[in-house]
Amino acid sequence: MNESPQSETKTGEAGQRKADSSWEPRIVAFICNWCTYTGADLAGTSRMKYPPYVRVIKIPCTGRFDPLFMIKAFERGADGVLVSGCHPGDCHYTAGNYNARRKYTVFKSLLETLGMDMDRIWFSWISASEGGKWVETIRKFTEVIREKGPFQEYREMIDGG
Amino acid sequence: MADRTDGIREIARKWLTDGTVEAVVGWEQGTYKGKGAPVLIRKAEDADRLLFNERCTNNLMTYLKRDPVSKMEKVGIVAKGCDIKSLIGLLQESQVEREKVKVLAVTCTGVEKDDGTVPVKCQACDVNTPTFYDEIVGEKVASNPDPEARSKDLERLDAMTPAERYRFWREELDKCIRCYACRQACPLCICSRCIAEKNQPQWVETSPHPRGNFSWNLIRAYHLAGRCVECEACETACPVNIPLMLLNRAMARTVKGAFDYEAGKDPEIQPPLRTFNLDDDNSFIL
Numbered sequence: 001m002n003e004s005p006q007s008e009t010k011t012g013e014a015g016q017r018k019a020d021s022s023w024e025p026r027i028v029a030f031i032c033n034w035c036t037y038t039g040a041d042l043a044g045t046s047r048m049k050y051p052p053y054v055r056v057i058k059i060p061c062t063g064r065f066d067p068l069f070m071i072k073a074f075e076r077g078a079d080g081v082l083v084s085g086c087h088p089g090d091c092h093y094t095a096g097n098y099n100a101r102r103k104y105t106v107f108k109s110l111l112e113t114l115g116m117d118m119d120r121i122w123f124s125w126i127s128a129s130e131g132g133k134w135v136e137t138i139r140k141f142t143e144v145i146r147e148k149g150p151f152q153e154y155r156e157m158i159d160g161g
Numbered sequence: 162m163a164d165r166t167d168g169i170r171e172i173a174r175k176w177l178t179d180g181t182v183e184a185v186v187g188w189e190q191g192t193y194k195g196k197g198a199p200v201l202i203r204k205a206e207d208a209d210r211l212l213f214n215e216r217c218t219n220n221l222m223t224y225l226k227r228d229p230v231s232k233m234e235k236v237g238i239v240a241k242g243c244d245i246k247s248l249i250g251l252l253q254e255s256q257v258e259r260e261k262v263k264v265l266a267v268t269c270t271g272v273e274k275d276d277g278t279v280p281v282k283c284q285a286c287d288v289n290t291p292t293f294y295d296e297i298v299g300e301k302v303a304s305n306p307d308p309e310a311r312s313k314d315l316e317r318l319d320a321m322t323p324a325e326r327y328r329f330w331r332e333e334l335d336k337c338i339r340c341y342a343c344r345q346a347c348p349l350c351i352c353s354r355c356i357a358e359k360n361q362p363q364w365v366e367t368s369p370h371p372r373g374n375f376s377w378n379l380i381r382a383y384h385l386a387g388r389c390v391e392c393e394a395c396e397t398a399c400p401v402n403i404p405l406m407l408l409n410r411a412m413a414r415t416v417k418g419a420f421d422y423e424a425g426k427d428p429e430i431q432p433p434l435r436t437f438n439l440d441d442d443n444s445f446i447l
């Protein structure tokens with residue numbers, strides 16, 4: 001009934017967009033409140049331009065990141081997921097990002113074992129002053145995803161095919 | 162191996178008679194292909210039901226996490242070396258108190274799967290004679306672990322391209338019927354409320370659909386990374402034969418490589434995902 005763009009993020013409909021020539025990358029970025037979010041904010045207030053295909057989800061700390069966030073994003077039709085937070089040593093909670101780094105190591109290896117396309121999963125450290133790095137990262141990530149196209153393998157699985 | 166039976170009965174009877182424990186968890190004669198079935202013995206006169214042979218494959222430590230054993234003050238558990246590794250994992254995570262559990266260890270020459278083959282854990286066994294116990298039964302068995310045993314299947318997986326691996330797992334995981342036998346059998350899957358049962362919001366879809374099957378099996382393996390002691394209870398319990406141990410062993414290899422840690426060795430060591438090093442690998446992070 002409601003034809004708003006949001007309704008298309010429902011699972012199951014994701015696959016329909018494959019034939020759609022108006023496809024644009026759908027990137028979900030899980031970023032920490034203290035560094036990367038502020039960095040992205042800086043990019044905005046500095047009027048830097050970057051591709052508008054990133055959906056930002058703020059988390060308190062990269063230590064809060066759970067692999068299921070990423071899986072859920074892919075289930076809802078994401079083509080790429082970025083997780084970003086404070087540089088090592090800069091965590092607002094002292095050690096959240098160090099713990100996150102260990103979790104990434106394990107999770108990344110698990111995804112590799114499962115044969116996931118690792119070009120679609122990026123990790124970065126972007127500080128509050130690195131608005132430029134945020135812009136650059138999103139620009140590069142968008143390019144990579146655009147090159148690769150929709151995350152077809154995952155969408156087939158979502159649709160049960 | 163059946164000669165351990167008398168020793169087990171004797172110690173269980175003693176413990177139950179003098180009140181050392183409220184009950185003993187052990188194996189009795191099962192009905193399926195001569196398999197040992199788990200049994201909870203509460204009275205000394207029932208101790209003669211206990212037995213041990215190469216068909217006692219279950220890891221009984223899984224009963225520590227559930228009623229009625231979890232509520233008991235003192236409990237005896239008959240355990241092979243591999244089962245004791247999972248107790249060590251539970252102690253590391255403060256899930257059980259050492260004083261609560263009396264370990265009745267048995268030396269073991271290896272168990273036998275339903276199809277008569279020897280499990281990988283027995284080929285790679287380094288705890289034929291357990292070193293962590295309260296009482297031990299059976300003569301010493303020297304360990305002679307085959308260094309290749311654990312990596313053989315992994316190498317086959319490594320040789321595939323990511324796309325082939327994805328296909329492989331899609332086919333394997335599509336078989337999953339979401340019975341959660343893997344979770345129930347696992348001694349270290351300890352959450353009283355599993356993430357798969359949370360529905361507000363629902364993280365893991367519960368129907369046996371490829372979408373939920375993927376996220377369930379992924380998160381199960383992830384939650385056991387650096388904790389799994391490779392007792393193979395999950396894979397043995399799986400009714401559709403998903404090679405769950407492939408995932409678990411891949412995780413164990415990563416944890417060993419990245420954090421130089423092996424699960425189930427020392428109750429005093431911090432598990433790797435509970436701690437960190439300032440110089441952990443940073444190469445994959447932009």
